[in-house]
Amino acid sequence: MSQEKTQNNNQKDFQQEIITYFKGVKAEWGKVSWPTRQQVLVETIIVLIVVTFFTVVVFSMDKLFEWLLGLIK
Numbered sequence: 334m335s336q337e338k339t340q341n342n343n344q345k346d347f348q349q350e351i352i353t354y355f356k357g358v359k360a361e362w363g364k365v366s367w368p369t370r371q372q373v374l375v376e377t378i379i380v381l382i383v384v385t386f387f388t389v390v391v392f393s394m395d396k397l398f399e400w401l402l403g404l405i406k
């Protein structure tokens with residue numbers, strides 16, 4: 334019987350910890366400083382431009398080395 338009480342107490346402690354955790358998450362969620370729609374749009378465009386630039390650079394280097402190795406053959 335004592336083991337059953339201990340098990341019930343452990344389960345209640347675990348449930349209380351989960352509830353406390355989600356209360357903390359809710360409190361922190363309200364403190365988040367969300368970016369504006371304009372800021373997200375501008376930063377997304379910048380990321381796309383940078384990714385495109387580096388894609389072109391890597392592709393160009395690949396073709397250059399392919400051409401140079403073709404001269405060796």
